Amino acid sequence: MPTISRAPDTGVWLLTTPRTSYAVHIDETGAPCHLAWGPRLTPREAEELVLPAGEAASSFEGRPAVGEELPVDGGTRYGTPSLQVRYEDGSRGFEWQPTGHRVLTPSDGVGELRLEFRDRHYPLHVALHYRVRDDTDVIERWTVLRNDGEQRVSLLRTDSAAWSLPPLADYRLSHVTGQWSAESQLRRERLPHGETVLTSRRGITSHHAGPWVMVDAGDAGEEHGRVFGAALAWSGSWRITAQRTPDGRAGFTGGVGHESTCVPLAPAEEFATPVFAGLFTDGGFGAASRAWHAYTLRHVLPHGREVAPVLYNSWEATGFDVDEANQKALAERAAALGVELYVVDDGWFGARRSDRAGLGDWTPAPERFPRGLGPLADTVHRLGMRFGIWVEPEMVNPDSDLYREHPDWVLHTPGRARSELRNQLVLNFARDDVADWAHGWLTRLVADHGIDFLKWDMNRAFSEAGWPGAPDGHDRLWTRYVANLYGVLDRLRADHTGLRIETCSGGGGRVDLGILARTDQAWVSDNTDAVDRLVIQHGFSQLHPARAMSAWVTDVPNQLTSRTVPLRFRFHVAMCGLLGIGGDLARWSGEELAEGADLVAEYKRVRHLVQHGALYRLSGPHGELPTVVQYAAEDGTETLVLAWQRGPRHGLPRLPVRLRGLTPGARYRDARTGEVHHATVLAEYGFRPDLPSGDWASTAVHLVRVGQDEA
Numbered sequence: 069m070p071t072i073s074r075a076p077d078t079g080v081w082l083l084t085t086p087r088t089s090y091a092v093h094i095d096e097t098g099a100p101c102h103l104a105w106g107p108r109l110t111p112r113e114a115e116e117l118v119l120p121a122g123e124a125a126s127s128f129e130g131r132p133a134v135g136e137e138l139p140v141d142g143g144t145r146y147g148t149p150s151l152q153v154r155y156e157d158g159s160r161g162f163e164w165q166p167t168g169h170r171v172l173t174p175s176d177g178v179g180e181l182r183l184e185f186r187d188r189h190y191p192l193h194v195a196l197h198y199r200v201r202d203d204t205d206v207i208e209r210w211t212v213l214r215n216d217g218e219q220r221v222s223l224l225r226t227d228s229a230a231w232s233l234p235p236l237a238d239y240r241l242s243h244v245t246g247q248w249s250a251e252s253q254l255r256r257e258r259l260p261h262g263e264t265v266l267t268s269r270r271g272i273t274s275h276h277a278g279p280w281v282m283v284d285a286g287d288a289g290e291e292h293g294r295v296f297g298a299a300l301a302w303s304g305s306w307r308i309t310a311q312r313t314p315d316g317r318a319g320f321t322g323g324v325g326h327e328s329t330c331v332p333l334a335p336a337e338e339f340a341t342p343v344f345a346g347l348f349t350d351g352g353f354g355a356a357s358r359a360w361h362a363y364t365l366r367h368v369l370p371h372g373r374e375v376a377p378v379l380y381n382s383w384e385a386t387g388f389d390v391d392e393a394n395q396k397a398l399a400e401r402a403a404a405l406g407v408e409l410y411v412v413d414d415g416w417f418g419a420r421r422s423d424r425a426g427l428g429d430w431t432p433a434p435e436r437f438p439r440g441l442g443p444l445a446d447t448v449h450r451l452g453m454r455f456g457i458w459v460e461p462e463m464v465n466p467d468s469d470l471y472r473e474h475p476d477w478v479l480h481t482p483g484r485a486r487s488e489l490r491n492q493l494v495l496n497f498a499r500d501d502v503a504d505w506a507h508g509w510l511t512r513l514v515a516d517h518g519i520d521f522l523k524w525d526m527n528r529a530f531s532e533a534g535w536p537g538a539p540d541g542h543d544r545l546w547t548r549y550v551a552n553l554y555g556v557l558d559r560l561r562a563d564h565t566g567l568r569i570e571t572c573s574g575g576g577g578r579v580d581l582g583i584l585a586r587t588d589q590a591w592v593s594d595n596t597d598a599v600d601r602l603v604i605q606h607g608f609s610q611l612h613p614a615r616a617m618s619a620w621v622t623d624v625p626n627q628l629t630s631r632t633v634p635l636r637f638r639f640h641v642a643m644c645g646l647l648g649i650g651g652d653l654a655r656w657s658g659e660e661l662a663e664g665a666d667l668v669a670e671y672k673r674v675r676h677l678v679q680h681g682a683l684y685r686l687s688g689p690h691g692e693l694p695t696v697v698q699y700a701a702e703d704g705t706e707t708l709v710l711a712w713q714r715g716p717r718h719g720l721p722r723l724p725v726r727l728r729g730l731t732p733g734a735r736y737r738d739a740r741t742g743e744v745h746h747a748t749v750l751a752e753y754g755f756r757p758d759l760p761s762g763d764w765a766s767t768a769v770h771l772v773r774v775g776q777d778e779a
């Protein structure tokens with residue numbers, strides 16, 4: 069059970085998770101202050117960490133920039149404010165006045181602490197929330213603000229939480245950056261003194277940065293070292309600021325919106341921030357990733373325990389030229405390969421022949437689907453597959469009936485241009501009528517055609533983001549848009565419990581814990597080059613599990629990079645996540661179809677390990693050595709090792725990799741060769757995956773526990 073306790077003398081709150089502790093107290097000024105985040109402590113031990121009043125800072129300095137639970141703009145604070153408020157009379161700031169607390173006693177393995185405050189002068193109420201569970205060391209934190217007055221309050225910055233780190237000899241920041249078709253590039257660099265801002269100003273999570281951080285002392289590796297991290301469950305603009313102060317402290321604060329956005333709070337209105345969840349581990353980056361994966365499977369994904377089907381997607385095969393005949397032909401071939409879910413991508417509706425027209429007109433194109441989608445859906449179902457379809461509900465092409473009818477439905481600012489990206493404009497989902505319209509046609513589409521799966525795309529960032537006519541519209545839209553997006557997804561799922569959804573945003577432009585709580589998987593990049601993908605998947609896997617990672621096998625030369633690698637190599641890369649096929653099966657040779665069918669069957673034999681096992685990144689995707697990943701069953705019964713090599717170099721040592729997650733003293737049989745290995749040898753002396761010689765070699769080795777040595 070997680071525990072939440074309060075020391076009667078010192079008022080220290082102690083939250084415990086299976087392996088970690090988190091302690092806070094309210095100081096003599098009334099401010100909530102951080103005490104500890106790390107290995108487990110008893111309540112008495114936590115109390116020892118309270119410094120006597122006045123000892124923490126010199127009289128010259130004011131309040132420390134790091135060390136409060138939600139540093140506010142107010143008093144003698146000069147660091148990054150997590151909470152910045154402007155009242156109707158123009159004054160600013162917040163002064164903490166504790167008003168109480170609530171503990172929701174742990175039940176069902178979940179406990180919650182709520183620390184409540186108000187401003188000493190203005191009727192603004194702030195509650196800090198903490199949630200701990202008995203099966204994860206991830207601590208969920210968020211903040212709820214309520215305007216108890218009669219005048220409007222502007223929340224200029226309203227972070228979910230600030231996380232303070234202990235004094236360390238050095239600080240190193242891990243995060244991802246990227247761009248379209250090159251998402252999730254892992255960066256691991258020394259945290260500079262000052263403030264480091266990771267942000268999206270695009271209205272979506274973005275390809276360019278991921279809303280999470282990990283910090284270590286510069287000495288952690290995959291297998292060892294203390295790592296502190298946090299991830300924001302939000303799919304709009306966001307900002308995380310990591311600070312390293314001159315006095316050697318560090319921390320990070322994060323929440324919704326970028327620097328110029330603001331959340332208006334009308335009288336009696338409440339704003340609940342999204343969760344900014346934190347995790348401490350002393351097992352290095354590998355353990356941090358595994359803990360985030362397990363948390364996501366259990367507490368974020370709606371159906372994390374479900375085995376995901378092998379998918380086919382038409383995008384790289386037929387582009388916008390989808391029609392009933394070519395989709396039926398592809399579906400026949402896909403079914404023969406062993407595919408279980410057939411997805412028709414863009415191009416099936418309205419006047420959509422390219423990306424220039426038709427978005428918004430969600431009825432099947434009559435010349436392509438003269439009898440509607442029914443016959444195709446029936447064929448797909450008759451072939452024993454589920455039927456999925458691409459949609460982009462938040463968008464409109466100016467050349468569409470929808471836009472001609474409702475030009476005011478898009479984000480726009482009067483007197484300004486309506487800038488197009490990919491020839492499209494963003495529908496203002498913050499408007500309830502727009503969200504209701506989207507829910508209406510989506511629910512009819514799903515119900516009328518027995519649709520099992522939606523690929524929900526979102527292909528451009530906001531611009532001229534205005535909502536004229538709505539009170540505080542320009543400010544409100546940034547958060548209301550996301551709330552309404554979540555609302556439509558939640559309603560759809562509630563109405564169609566069998567429906568599964570893939571989040572996509574021009575590839576991986578909207579992957580975060582917020583959208584993953586309402587979808588089942590993510591399309592992580594439009595780059596399907598298997599070699600580039602190894603790097604993208606490496607970055608993606610730092611926080612997100614394989615269970616959420618769609619990956620397709622596509623044709624060569626690759627459409628984007630022109631690189632050619634063997635079918636087997638491409639399969640092995642896509643088998644690291646949710647295997648999909650995206651090639652033009654009409655052009656696959658008999659041998660390719662046969663090899664593909666074998667590899668799909670092989671994936672089905674091991675997918676439970678990939679989708680629900682523990683990931684070990686044994687050798688990263690950079691450099692000359694083979695890239696090696698391992699997925700291990702939690703009970704040690706079996707394990708899968710996948711390895712890839714760019715090309716041989718004579719004289720390069722063939723280094724063994726040490727396998728993880730095996731039962732000590734057990735023996736494991738290679739399911740393909742029948743060879744038996746001792747766990748001790750595999751784990752302590754290492755294993756050399758049987759990579760064939762030549763360029764672009766790859767292998768997948770499935771080891772099954774067959775016995776135990778005498779002690």
Ligand code: DGJ
Pocket residue numbers: 383413414458525527572573574575591593594
């Ligand atoms: C971007 C997606 O990432 C692609 O997979 C494809 O669905 C296109 N949009 C369709 O326009």
